[in-house]
Amino acid sequence: MSKLYIARSPKLAARSLDGEMMIMSGADSTLYTLNKTATIIWQAADGKTSLQEIVEHRIVPEFEVEAGAALQDAEALARELAGHGILQVSEEPIPQPNSAAGEAR
Amino acid sequence: MSVLMQEMSEKALALGVPLSVQLDLTYRCNERCVHCYLDHDDHGEMTTAEIKYLLDEMAEAGVFILTISGGEIMLRRDFFEILEYARRLTFCIKLKTNAVLIREREAARIRDLGVESVQVSIYSHRPEVHDAITLVPGSLKRSLDAIRFLKSQGLKVIIANVLMTENMQDYQGVRALAEELGVNSTLDPTVTPMMDGNRSTVRLGVDESALKQVFRDQSLVGDVDEFCAVAASPSEDQMQALPCSAGHTAAYVSPYGDVYPCVQFPLPSGNVRKQRFIDIWKHSDQLREVRSIRLKDLPSCSQCAHGSTCTRCPGLAFMEGNMRGPSTQDCEKSFARTGIPSANLLSRKPAAANLVQIRALPTLAGATA
Numbered sequence: 001m002s003k004l005y006i007a008r009s010p011k012l013a014a015r016s017l018d019g020e021m022m023i024m025s026g027a028d029s030t031l032y033t034l035n036k037t038a039t040i041i042w043q044a045a046d047g048k049t050s051l052q053e054i055v056e057h058r059i060v061p062e063f064e065v066e067a068g069a070a071l072q073d074a075e076a077l078a079r080e081l082a083g084h085g086i087l088q089v090s091e092e093p094i095p096q097p098n099s100a101a102g103e104a105r
Numbered sequence: 106m107s108v109l110m111q112e113m114s115e116k117a118l119a120l121g122v123p124l125s126v127q128l129d130l131t132y133r134c135n136e137r138c139v140h141c142y143l144d145h146d147d148h149g150e151m152t153t154a155e156i157k158y159l160l161d162e163m164a165e166a167g168v169f170i171l172t173i174s175g176g177e178i179m180l181r182r183d184f185f186e187i188l189e190y191a192r193r194l195t196f197c198i199k200l201k202t203n204a205v206l207i208r209e210r211e212a213a214r215i216r217d218l219g220v221e222s223v224q225v226s227i228y229s230h231r232p233e234v235h236d237a238i239t240l241v242p243g244s245l246k247r248s249l250d251a252i253r254f255l256k257s258q259g260l261k262v263i264i265a266n267v268l269m270t271e272n273m274q275d276y277q278g279v280r281a282l283a284e285e286l287g288v289n290s291t292l293d294p295t296v297t298p299m300m301d302g303n304r305s306t307v308r309l310g311v312d313e314s315a316l317k318q319v320f321r322d323q324s325l326v327g328d329v330d331e332f333c334a335v336a337a338s339p340s341e342d343q344m345q346a347l348p349c350s351a352g353h354t355a356a357y358v359s360p361y362g363d364v365y366p367c368v369q370f371p372l373p374s375g376n377v378r379k380q381r382f383i384d385i386w387k388h389s390d391q392l393r394e395v396r397s398i399r400l401k402d403l404p405s406c407s408q409c410a411h412g413s414t415c416t417r418c419p420g421l422a423f424m425e426g427n428m429r430g431p432s433t434q435d436c437e438k439s440f441a442r443t444g445i446p447s448a449n450l451l452s453r454k455p456a457a458a459n460l461v462q463i464r465a466l467p468t469l470a471g472a473t474a
Contacts, residue, residue: 010219011219012195012219013169013170013195013196013197013198013219013221014195015164015167015168015169015195015196015197016167017113017116017117017120017122017124017167017169018116018120022113022169024169024197024221026219026220026221027259029221029222029261031107031109031110031113032109033109033112033113105164105165105167105194105195
C-alpha cells in the first residue's frame, strides 16, 4: 500500500464545535460536519504528514484501535472527503500556499 | 436554514457558543440611503490591528459565520487585508455591500479568498427609483455591473431589497432582475429605526394596504391561505421558546468595538477595546438578561393571538422602549397578514373615546325615561 498525503482544501470555512468540525464549502455553500475521528484527521491534514503517520500518532493512541484497520478506514474517509472537495489526496506531499493554509480552530 | 445548520445552531446554543457574528467595519458610506439607520461620521473606528485581534478572539470563541458589513465595507482601505486575515482563520464569510466600488479586480480577489456570499442592496430595477433612494446618481448601474462581475467569478450573490413606499411598485421588477442576473433576492418590509432611537426612517415603510398586497402575493409567500392563516394559541413549548438568535448564538460588533445582541438590537453589552470578546459574550449582564427572556415572559405578546407565529423582533421592541414589550412593526405585519389585530394593537385602540360614547347613552336613555 503506497503512502497517502492529505491536505485541507483551501477555500473552505471550518470551525470546531465541541470537537466536531463544521465545514462549509465555498463552492456551493454545502455544510458538512465531521465526527471526532474525522476531525482529528482533517485537522492534521497539512499536506506533508502522511495519512499513515496521522493514524499511528493521532488516531491509534486516542481511540485504542488496531492500526491496520484504522488506516483502511482513514483512507476510505479521506477519499470520501476528497469526493466532496473538502480534502486533497495525493501519493506525494501536497505543497500548501501560505495564504491558503487555514488555521481551523 | 438547512437541517444540519439547525442542528449546529442548537448545539451552539446548548454550549453557549456565538456561532455567528456581524462585524461592521465602518459606518462611513458612499451612498446616503434615505432609510439608513446609521450615523455615517467616523467616531473612531477600530484599527486594522484591533480588528485582527478581535478576529483572533472570535475564532477562539467558536464564531463560524462572520458577516462583514457597514457602512460600505470597501471604504476601509484595509478591507482586503482584513478579509484575507479572516479567511486565514477559516471563518465562513458573508459580505454586505452596495458593491459600487467592486470591479473585475475586486470581484476576482473576493473569489480567490473563498467568500461564501455577497449581499448587494438593490431597491428598484429603475435607476430613477433606486438612485433616488441611495441619493447617488448612477448607483444602480454601478451596483448591477458589480453583480455581473461577481457572478462571472462564480460567486454567490444575493440581492437585498427593503420595501418602502418609494419603491413599493418595483419589488417584482427587482425579483425579475435578480432572475435575469441568476442571483437570489430577498425582500424585507421592515424599515429599522436609527440606532440613536430616531424613528423618522420608520415612516418610509409601506402602509397596511401595501403590506396586505405583499403578503398575498403567491410568488413571494407560496401558499397564501397557509401564510395568512391565524395560528392556534402558543403551546407550552412555544411559551418557552427563544425570541430569536440575538444574544443566544449571534452577536453584533460595531466599528467602534461595541458589542450588541444584534445589529437591530442596540443594547450596549460591552466593548472589545476594554474587555475580551469571550468575556463580554459569557458574562455581560445585558446579554444575560436578553438570554433570560422567553415568550411566556412577554406581558402582551404571551397573551396575543399571534404568539406562536409572530415575527416579533426583540431589538425593535427594545427600540420602542421595552425588550419585553411588543414590536409594533411586527404587530402591524401580523395584522396585515391575518386581519386579526394583535393584543398590542387592540390595547392601543382609542378605548377612552369608546367609553365616552358609551357613557353618553345613559343620558339619552335618561332623556327618554
